Amino acid sequence: MATETKLPAMERPAEELPPPISSGRKVWRRFRRHKMAVFAMWVLGVLYSLMIFADFFAPYTMTSVDRTRAYQPPAAIHLRDTKGHWHLPFIYNWKETEDLQSLFTSTGPISGVAIGGWHEDKSKRYPLHLFVQGEPYKLWGLIPSDIHFIGITDPGTRFYLLGGDASGRDLFSRLFFGARVSLTVGLVALAIVIPVGTILGGIAGYFGGAVDTVLSWIIETVLAFPTFYLLLALFGATYKWSLSSTQRFFLITILLSFLGWAGLARVIRGMVLSLRSQEYVEASRAAGASHLWVIIKHLIPQTASWIVISISLSIPGYIYAESFLSLLGLGVQPPDASWGNMLQPALNVSDLLMHPWMLVPGVAIVVTTVAWNFFGDGLRDAFDSKTRL
Amino acid sequence: MLRYILKRLLQMVPKLILISMITFGISKLAPGDYLTQLENNPTISQRQIDAERHRLGLDQPVAVQYVRWAENFATGNLGMSFDYHERVSALIWLRLKATLLLGGCAMLFTWLISLPLGIYMAVKQYSWFEKIASSITFLFLGVPDFFLGILLLLAAAMANQAFHHEVVPIGGMTSVNFATEGLLAKAGDLALHLVIPVVTVSIGSVAILQRRMRGNLLDVLGEDYVRTARAKGLPERTVIYRHAVRNALNPMITLLGFDFAALLSGYAVIENIVGWPGLGQLMLDALLRQDLNLAMAGLMIGALMLLMGNLLADVLLAFSDPRIRLEA
Numbered sequence: 001m002a003t004e005t006k007l008p009a010m011e012r013p014a015e016e017l018p019p020p021i022s023s024g025r026k027v028w029r030r031f032r033r034h035k036m037a038v039f040a041m042w043v044l045g046v047l048y049s050l051m052i053f054a055d056f057f058a059p060y061t062m063t064s065v066d067r068t069r070a071y072q073p074p075a076a077i078h079l080r081d082t083k084g085h086w087h088l089p090f091i092y093n094w095k096e097t098e099d100l101q102s103l104f105t106s107t108g109p110i111s112g113v114a115i116g117g118w119h120e121d122k123s124k125r126y127p128l129h130l131f132v133q134g135e136p137y138k139l140w141g142l143i144p145s146d147i148h149f150i151g152i153t154d155p156g157t158r159f160y161l162l163g164g165d166a167s168g169r170d171l172f173s174r175l176f177f178g179a180r181v182s183l184t185v186g187l188v189a190l191a192i193v194i195p196v197g198t199i200l201g202g203i204a205g206y207f208g209g210a211v212d213t214v215l216s217w218i219i220e221t222v223l224a225f226p227t228f229y230l231l232l233a234l235f236g237a238t239y240k241w242s243l244s245s246t247q248r249f250f251l252i253t254i255l256l257s258f259l260g261w262a263g264l265a266r267v268i269r270g271m272v273l274s275l276r277s278q279e280y281v282e283a284s285r286a287a288g289a290s291h292l293w294v295i296i297k298h299l300i301p302q303t304a305s306w307i308v309i310s311i312s313l314s315i316p317g318y319i320y321a322e323s324f325l326s327l328l329g330l331g332v333q334p335p336d337a338s339w340g341n342m343l344q345p346a347l348n349v350s351d352l353l354m355h356p357w358m359l360v361p362g363v364a365i366v367v368t369t370v371a372w373n374f375f376g377d378g379l380r381d382a383f384d385s386k387t388r389l
Numbered sequence: 390m391l392r393y394i395l396k397r398l399l400q401m402v403p404k405l406i407l408i409s410m411i412t413f414g415i416s417k418l419a420p421g422d423y424l425t426q427l428e429n430n431p432t433i434s435q436r437q438i439d440a441e442r443h444r445l446g447l448d449q450p451v452a453v454q455y456v457r458w459a460e461n462f463a464t465g466n467l468g469m470s471f472d473y474h475e476r477v478s479a480l481i482w483l484r485l486k487a488t489l490l491l492g493g494c495a496m497l498f499t500w501l502i503s504l505p506l507g508i509y510m511a512v513k514q515y516s517w518f519e520k521i522a523s524s525i526t527f528l529f530l531g532v533p534d535f536f537l538g539i540l541l542l543l544a545a546a547m548a549n550q551a552f553h554h555e556v557v558p559i560g561g562m563t564s565v566n567f568a569t570e571g572l573l574a575k576a577g578d579l580a581l582h583l584v585i586p587v588v589t590v591s592i593g594s595v596a597i598l599q600r601r602m603r604g605n606l607l608d609v610l611g612e613d614y615v616r617t618a619r620a621k622g623l624p625e626r627t628v629i630y631r632h633a634v635r636n637a638l639n640p641m642i643t644l645l646g647f648d649f650a651a652l653l654s655g656y657a658v659i660e661n662i663v664g665w666p667g668l669g670q671l672m673l674d675a676l677l678r679q680d681l682n683l684a685m686a687g688l689m690i691g692a693l694m695l696l697m698g699n700l701l702a703d704v705l706l707a708f709s710d711p712r713i714r715l716e717a
C-alpha cells in the first residue's frame with residue numbers, strides 16, 4: 001500500500017505498533033520466499049553496479065558528441081556480411097540518405113515508422129571488441145583509464161547501441177551517467193530525511209505537551225504545502241542559478257528532502273507516542289537514563305523495521321520527482337545527463353514517431369521503480385510478523 | 390460537528406499565512422524579476438523598465454512587497470498578471486475550469502473501474518484472473534504517469550498516422566472549429582480531447598484504489614459477522630454485497646477527500662505533458678516567467694484545496710463511521 005506515494009512523502013501513519021524485529025535470518029528466510037522481491041533485488045544490484053562503474057561500461061563519455069550523428073538510429077549488430085560469411089559481432093556505419101525515395105521506404109524498429117532516412121553503408125565492417133581502448137576518463141574522478149567494456153577501435157563510425165540523441169551523443173552511454181543522478185537521488189535525500197524525520201518526530205512524540213504542539217504544527221504545515229507547486233516554485237526559482245552539476249544535484253536532493261521529512265516525522269511521532277508509555281521506557285528512565293538516550297536507544301530502534309520498509313518504498317517517489325523536474329527542464333540541466341532530462345525530446349510526439357528510441361530512459365525509470373516496489377513489498381512481508389502465522 | 394469544522398477552518402488561517410510567506414520568499418530567490426527578461430530588448434529603454442519596475446512595486450524590499458500583496462489578497466484582489474495583462478482571478482478561473490473538468494472525469498473513471506474490479510478480485514481470490522490483474526496493476530504502479538502520458542500520445546500519433554486522419558486528438562482541449570460547432574459536436578470534441586489526459590491520470594489511481602478495495606474487502610470477509618451470515622444460510626451474493634461490501638466501502642470514503650486534495654497539485658505534471666490547458670500548465674509558465682501575482686494566487690489556491698481536502702476526508706469519515714466522533 002505504500003507503493004502509492006508518488007511524490008516524496010512517507011507512508012501514512014500506521015495505526016498499530018511496528019512489528020517487532022525478528023532475527024535477521026528469519027527475515028531473510030521470509031524475504032527469500034518472495035520470488036519477485038529476490039529477483040528485484042538482483043535487478044537493483046546489477047543496476048547499481050553498472051552505475052558505479054558507469055565510465056567503464058559506457059562506450060563513450062557523457063559529453064562525447066558527434067553532431068553529424070544526431071538521431072542516428074540504434075546500431076544493428078550483425079554476424080553475417082553481405083556475401084553470407086560469418087564473423088564475430090560487427091556493425092556497419094549509418095549514413096544519412098540523400099535520395100528521397102529511400103527516405104520513405106526505409107522503416108524503423110516499429111513498423112511503419114520512418115527512421116529519418118538513414119541507411120547502413122555495407123561496404124565496410126566495424127568489428128566490436130570487449131575491453132577496448134577508447135576515450136579517456138577518470139573512474140570516480142580518481143583513476144585515469146581509457147578502457148571501455150565494449151566498443152569499436154575504428155574511428156570511421158560510432159557504436160551507438162541505442163541510437164544517438166538530438167545533439168548526436170550516445171544514448172546508451174548517457175543512460176549510465178543519467179543513472180548516477182536518478183538512482184542516487186533517493187538514497188541521498190533519504191540520508192537527510194531519515195535523521196531529521198526520526199529525531200524531530202521522536203522528540204515530538206516523546207516529550208508531548210508544548211514541544212509536541214509546536215512540532216506537530218510545523219509538520220502539518222509542511223504537509224499542507226501543495227507539493228508539486230512548491231517543487232515548481234523552488235525549482236523555478238533556482239534553475240537559473242549558475243551551479244556546477246554536483247552542486248545542482250545536491251540542491252535537488254536537499255529541496256526534495258525538505259518536503260519528505262514531515263511525512264516520516266508524523267509517523268514516528270505517532271509510534272513513539274504509543275511506545276513511550278511502555279514499561280521498559282519507564283524502567284530506563286527510573287534507572288537514570290537521559291531523555292536523549294531513551295529516544296535514541298529504546299524508541300527509535302523500535303521503529304527501525306518500519307523505517308527500512310518505508311525507505312525502499314519511498315525511493316521511487318524521489319526518482320519520480322527528480323525525473324519530472326528534469327523532464328520539465330527544472331532539474332538537472334543538459335549536457336549533464338539524468339533519465340528525466342534525456343526523456344525531454346520524447347515530449348515532442350511527431351519527433352518521437354521518427355526516433356522512438358528516445359523512450360529508452362523512460363523504460364529505465366520504469367524498470368527501476370518496479371524493482372524498488374517489488375523489493376520494498378518483499379521487505380514488508382518479511383518484516384511483518386503477522387505473515388508468519 | 391459544525392463547531393469542529395469551524396475550528397478547523399480557523400486553524401487554516403495561520404497555516405495559509407505561513408505558506409504564503411514561504412512561497413513568496415521562494416519566488417524571490419530567483420535572480421532578477423519579471424522585467425529582467427525585457428532588458429535585453431533593444432526597443433525598450435532602461436528608463437522605461439525602471440519606471441515600470443517602480444509602478445509594479447518590484448523595486449521595494451521583499452517584506453514591503455509581501456505586505457502589499459497580502460493586503461490585496463485578503464481583500465480579494467488577486468492583482469494583474471504581468472505577462473497576460475489580465476486580472477489573475479479571470480485567468481485562474483478559466484484554467485481552473487479545465488483542471489476541474491479533467492479532475493472530475495478522472496475521478497469518475499477511476500472510481501467506476503476500481504471499485505468493481507477490487508470487489509471482483511477479492512471475491513475471486515487466487516483465481517488466474519486475479520493473479521494476472523494483480524501483476525498488471527503492480528506493473529502500472531511502477532509506470533510514472535508522465536511516461537504513461539508520453540506512451541499514450543505516441544500510440545495516438547501512430548494511430549492517427551495509420552488511419553490517415555485524427556482518431557484521437559493530441560494535446561489541447563478543443564479543436565480549431567470548436568466555436569462554430571453545435572452543442573452535441575462540442576461535447577463530443579471535448580470528450581475526445583479528454584481521452585488521453587483522463588486515462589493517463591487515472592491508471593495509476595485505479596491500480597491503487599483497486600488494491601485498497603480488494604484489501605479492505607478481504608479483511609472484512611475474514612470477520613466473524615460474515616461467518617455468521619454464511620452460517621445462517623444466506624446466499625453468498627447477499628453475504629458479499631449486503632454485509633461485506635458495505636463495510637469495506639467505509640474506509641474508501643476517506644480517500645475521496647484526499648482525491649479532492651490532490652486535484653490541483655496532482656494533475657499539474659500531466660497537464661504539462663499531454664498539453665491540457667489547466668492550472669498546472671499556467672502555473673509552470675507563471676513561475677518560470679516570474680509572473681508573481683499569478684504564481685502566488687495559484688500556489689495559494691493549491692494549498693487551500695489541499696487543506697480543505699484533508700478536512701473533507703475527516704468529515705466524510707465521521708459521517709460514514711458512527712464510531713468516530715470529531716472533537717471540537
